[in-house]
Amino acid sequence: MKTEQKQQVLCAIQQAIIDTRQDIASLQEKTVPIAPDESLGRLTRMEAIGEKSILEENLRQAQYKLQGLERALARIDQPDFGCCRECGEAIPLGRILLLPQTQLCVNCAE
Numbered sequence: 001m002k003t004e005q006k007q008q009v010l011c012a013i014q015q016a017i018i019d020t021r022q023d024i025a026s027l028q029e030k031t032v033p034i035a036p037d038e039s040l041g042r043l044t045r046m047e048a049i050g051e052k053s054i055l056e057e058n059l060r061q062a063q064y065k066l067q068g069l070e071r072a073l074a075r076i077d078q079p080d081f082g083c084c085r086e087c088g089e090a091i092p093l094g095r096i097l098l099l100p101q102t103q104l105c106v107n108c109a110e
């Protein structure tokens with residue numbers, strides 16, 4: 001990978017980490033335990049629980065993504081950075097910029 005490409009990828013990773021951390025922070029605020037508050041009706045409470053489980057799933061995915069991004073950041077200077085973990089082919093730059101946490105090319109990801 002060329003130095004200027006690596007620079008581009010580095011920016012993309014850093015930006016994605018900032019965005020993902022913000023997502024995680026706002027999801028964590030929304031997933032505080034639901035108090036057994038009698039001001040909520042029964043149905044509203046059920047809805048709140050349903051919505052909470054969706055948010056918790058989103059939070060898990062965001063945390064997983066953040067781990068992947070941090071791993072990518074740590075690996076960016078490795079000679080095999082940007083190569084597919086499965087087939088060893090170079091992952092197109094556009095895909096890395098879009099999904100910096102990916103370690104697979106499009107074919108292997110499918």
Ligand SMILES: [Zn+2]
Nearest residue numbers: 084087105108
């Ligand atoms: Zn591959």
